[in-house]
Amino acid sequence: MHPAIEDVTLESVLYALADSTRLEIVKKIAGVGCGLNCQSAAPADLPKSTQSHHFQILREAGLIKSERRGTEVVNSLRCTEIEKRFPGVISSILKASEKAKKR
Amino acid sequence: MHPAIEDVTLESVLYALADSTRLEIVKKIAGVGCGLNCQSAAPADLPKSTQSHHFQILREAGLIKSERRGTEVVNSLRCTEIEKRFPGVISSILKASEKAKKR
Numbered sequence: 001m002h003p004a005i006e007d008v009t010l011e012s013v014l015y016a017l018a019d020s021t022r023l024e025i026v027k028k029i030a031g032v033g034c035g036l037n038c039q040s041a042a043p044a045d046l047p048k049s050t051q052s053h054h055f056q057i058l059r060e061a062g063l064i065k066s067e068r069r070g071t072e073v074v075n076s077l078r079c080t081e082i083e084k085r086f087p088g089v090i091s092s093i094l095k096a097s098e099k100a101k102k103r
Numbered sequence: 104m105h106p107a108i109e110d111v112t113l114e115s116v117l118y119a120l121a122d123s124t125r126l127e128i129v130k131k132i133a134g135v136g137c138g139l140n141c142q143s144a145a146p147a148d149l150p151k152s153t154q155s156h157h158f159q160i161l162r163e164a165g166l167i168k169s170e171r172r173g174t175e176v177v178n179s180l181r182c183t184e185i186e187k188r189f190p191g192v193i194s195s196i197l198k199a200s201e202k203a204k205k206r
Contacts, residue, residue, distance in 0.1 A: 010199050015121035018114050086199035092191030096113050099189075 001059065001066075005081040008062030013086065016061035021046070022054050023097055026063060029077045030094055063090075104162065104169075108184040111165030116189065119164035124149070125157050126200055129166060132180045133197055166193075 017023055025042055042051040055075065058064045063082065064075045082090050120126055128145055145154040158178065161167045166185065167178045185193050 010196065011121050011123055011126065014117045014196070018118035018121050020114055023114065086195070086202075088191055088195030089199050092189070092195050093113065093117070096189035096192050 003060065003062045005062065005078070005085055008082070008085060010086055010089070012061040013063060013082070013089065016057050016063055017093055019054070019057075021050075022058055023093075025054060025058065026077065027094055027097060029064060029075055030079065106163065106165045108165065108181070108188055111185070111188060113189055113192070115164040116166060116185070116192065119160050119166055120196055122157070122160075124153075125161055126196075128157060128161065129180065130197055130200060132167060132178055133182065 017026065021043060042054070046054075055064070055066065058075075059066055062078060065078055066073050066075050068074075077090075079090065120129065124146060145157065149157075158167070158169065161178075162169055165181060168181055169176050169178050171177075180193075182193065
């Protein structure tokens with residue numbers, strides 16, 4: 001379900017983030033620092049199936065970790081691992097995305 | 104043919120780079136600093152039509168500028184503009200890609 005960090009490719013990370021909905025989800029999860037359940041992280045107006053699809057792509061790209069806690073699934077960013085493997089990539093993308101939004 | 108820098112989106116840049124062939128092309132162009140013609144920048148074993156397709160995506164994403172000089176088309180990276188619009192994004196991606204290759 002979650003790839004080992006050494007199997008995570010730069011291309012799959014970039015592909016996962018090359019979508020405004022997924023970029024929003026990652027920003028939300030990154031913003032809280034700790035885990036966020038699926039419902040709070042995804043845009044409220046998205047159908048459940050679309051949400052699942054986006055979370056799957058993010059998970060398979062190695063960007064997020066999803067853990068079941070009781071009845072809900074909690075997602076967290078694999079921030080430290082990704083930052084170590086691809087230094088500066090995620091952080092600069094999240095920063096650029098914030099800046100672009102403010103315009 | 105070339106989008107104005109203010110119309111370039113982070114998503115389209117990430118999508119354009121989320122492909123190993125296009126990442127190779129961009130790295131090659133970035134490596135020489137100045138312009139490089141299509142034939143030298145693209146992997147030699149790619150069919151012409153595939154090359155054109157990749158260059159089109161890179162151009163439309165705002166990453167490269169293609170200029171006709173006599174009989175050849177010379178491509179250059181819109182490095183300064185992109186770096187100004189999305190600070191650190193391209194540079195960290197190119198660096199991470201180099202590092203990943205060495206492993």
